[in-house]
Amino acid sequence: MNLKIAVAQINSLVGDLAGNAEKIFQAASRASTDSSDIVVTPELSIAGYPPEDLLLRPGFYRQCEQELYKLAERLAVFPGLHVLVGHPAVAGHDYFNAVSVLANGAIKCTYLKHNLPNNMVFDEVRYFSAGNSACVFDVKGTRVGINICEDTWFPDAPAMAKAAGAEILLVPNGSPYHMGKQAQRLDVMRKNVCEQGLALVYCNLVGGQDELVFDGSSFVLNSDGAIVTTLLHCAEDFGLVEWNGKAFSSNKSLNPVQSQEADVYQALVLGVRDYVSKNGFPGVLLGLSGGVDSALTLAIACDALGAEKVRAVMMPSPYTADISLTDSRDMVRRLGVRYDEISINPCFDAFNATLAQEFSGLPVDTTEENIQARIRGTILMAMSNKYGSIVLTTGNKSEMAVGYCTLYGDMAGGFAVIKDIAKTLVYKLCHYRNSLSEVIPERIITRPPSAELRPDQKDQDSLPEYEILDAIMRMYMEENQSREAIIATGFAAEDVEKVTRLIKLNEYKRRQAPVGIRITHRAFGRDWRHPITSKFRD
Known part of the structure; x- marks a missing residue:
């Protein structure tokens, strides 16, 4: 019997628990109309992502839990529909990044994220403990597993799901945009998930959150790595795929690849x-x-x-x-x-x-x-x-x-x-x-x-030509190359010395700059945390 899975690429708002729950409910309603069996929503979809230090407040967990149970009761009007909802969870003295499967008015099962990113803009180790168990559930005779975002950037969690019998891996994501990110996602998912014989439903958050932009761009891959469908870049979207026991199919055409600009x-x-x-x-x-x-x-x-x-x-x-x-x-x-x-x-x-x-x-x-x-x-x-x-x-x-x-x-x-x-x-x-x-x-x-x-x-009059300045800045600031390595690529030593010296001298200004949009893999701000007061010279 074929299995229908809906991908709900929604724009959550951090802390708007009732508003986010309503978006999830509306997505479930649409999925039910399409006779779907499963709806996948993004990482921490009921809380918004990333909640940052809201996760240090016990009241935030209580309200998220209350909203989760209220949503489960509301979703009972769609019997047989399984809705994946991301939320923070408490177990004893530990806190987790979780996804629960809501079905028939109750929580059917819960998965706890294994791999907690703690680099670039991420600091989940500050807030969460790591889960260590697979979560696989049955729908219409198909074994469905769950991972969350960073779990699939390593092979271990997908392998655990596969060992527990999963045929399909559902992956709620809060993966922020930077240039070249989508190609990187596809490469990593094919390597860590598809090569283990798993098909993949990758549902990513969309929306702006302070300096981060989540671009959506959700996708579905068959176990051979072939793209079945893609969702819109930087817009809310909804996709539907059908599993026949061996592969996914979709009547939604692939979105064309755009220029980087x-x-x-x-x-x-x-x-x-x-x-x-x-x-x-x-x-x-x-x-x-x-x-x-x-x-x-x-x-x-x-x-x-x-x-x-x-x-x-x-x-x-x-x-x-x-x-x-x-x-x-x-x-x-x-x-x-x-x-x-x-x-x-x-x-x-x-x-x-x-x-x-x-x-x-x-x-x-x-x-x-x-x-x-x-x-x-x-x-x-x-x-x-x-x-x-x-x-x-x-x-x-x-x-x-x-x-x-x-x-x-x-x-x-x-x-x-x-x-x-x-x-x-x-x-x-x-x-x-x-x-x-x-x-x-x-x-x-x-x-x-x-x-x-x-x-x-x-x-x-004051700066090198921008083509030179930008190249030196990229190599030094974004790629962490040394001045010697940059000079070795052919740039004049005086230009490299001037640009790198100015980057160091002006950290105090950047600390006082307003928040702004991040589109590279390393932006000034959360990605770049150099001391203002420092005598180090490399």
């Missing part, structure tokens, strides 16, 4: 949409400069929220070029957002007059440049306070790496949209967005980048 752009849009909406902000503000970074941020914000929730503010100084004003006005007309111009000249004059005696006889330097940036930051934060909209900062990863940014100036804000996007990728994303519809004026993309804080300023 398309994947990243959609992740940024989802990250902005969920951060703003889940935290209840009525809209966003950002400073528009006529440069490529603020242009990309504005396009993402409009695609995420709609133009009606986005406000762009141009704050010209004595050094703002006319073409910056022209291009900014052009872009906001194309997008239809509210746009205001507020000159910072009166404030800048007032600061200079106030500090004239203090700075008498001293040369003009970056102090005056930073004052301009801080005036702009103050204006945006004042508007945020007055109207409730959150300020989106527009700094990219290359700038954040080497400190080409101003504390309490262009770093002032609530959410850093492109803080993990290298400058070279910024340009690629702009071209990608314009391939959909040309919202970014071409001159913004082609003109040399400048902070416009002094006459005729260009970024490359």
Whole structure:
């Protein structure tokens, strides 16, 4: 007898236990309509993922347990339907990352996660104990096993399920996105699960949670590693597969493989949409400069929220070029957002007059440049306070790496949209967005980048070319290569020394930067925890 399994790729909200339970119930209702036998939801689907230090609060476990039992009772209206629900669990003095199978108004069985990730953005060892038993249950004569996310990144837990008689492995996941992640997932699942003779249903969470984006991209594999179906990237989705005793089939076509730029752009849009909406902000503000970074941020914000929730503010100084004003006005007309111009000249004059005696006889330097940036930051934060909209900062990863940014100036804000996007990728994303519809004026993309804080300023007056800077940053920061190894690849020693030195010197700035979206396997923040105070030199 064929077995139907539904994959419910839902967007949970951390701590919204009743709301998450309702999403699971609605998925079960749809699955029941499709005559499904099993519904798989993502990791910790009733709690949201990752709950972080909510997992240190006993009340969180109690409420999750109460909501789980209430959901089990509600699901009794779908007799015979087995619903996999992720939740935190308590057993004695131990706490676990668990998945329970809810069927016919009760909890049929519970699986406790074996492998607890404790690297990159994960610190599950801080919260959970590890399970050590297989969980296999029967539905229509088929033996079905459960693993959770990290369990399948090693062969042991799948092998334990296989030894307990599993034919199919159901895997709820909370696997965050970074570039290249989907190909990595498929390779690992084929190696650790399919090569053991198991078919696989991989159900991944979708949605933004602080700096993390969960991209969904759920999939089903037969035991030979062939892809049966895939679900959407960065959107809620629902898939249905049928098991005939030997293999899965699906009438849902495979989603086409997208370019890396398309994947990243959609992740940024989802990250902005969920951060703003889940935290209840009525809209966003950002400073528009006529440069490529603020242009990309504005396009993402409009695609995420709609133009009606986005406000762009141009704050010209004595050094703002006319073409910056022209291009900014052009872009906001194309997008239809509210746009205001507020000159910072009166404030800048007032600061200079106030500090004239203090700075008498001293040369003009970056102090005056930073004052301009801080005036702009103050204006945006004042508007945020007055109207409730959150300020989106527009700094990219290359700038954040080497400190080409101003504390309490262009770093002032609530959410850093492109803080993990290298400058070279910024340009690629702009071209990608314009391939959909040309919202970014071409001159913004082609003109040399400048902070416009002094006459005729260009970024490359202070920094190596971005192609060089980004490559050195990637090798040193993301890949942990030594300076000697980077130089050996052909980069000039002075460029490598300058970039790596600036990365170290500017850790204190990055610690004070707003949270922002992670799209690489190593972003500044949770992935990168270097001491500010350190004498070590490698």
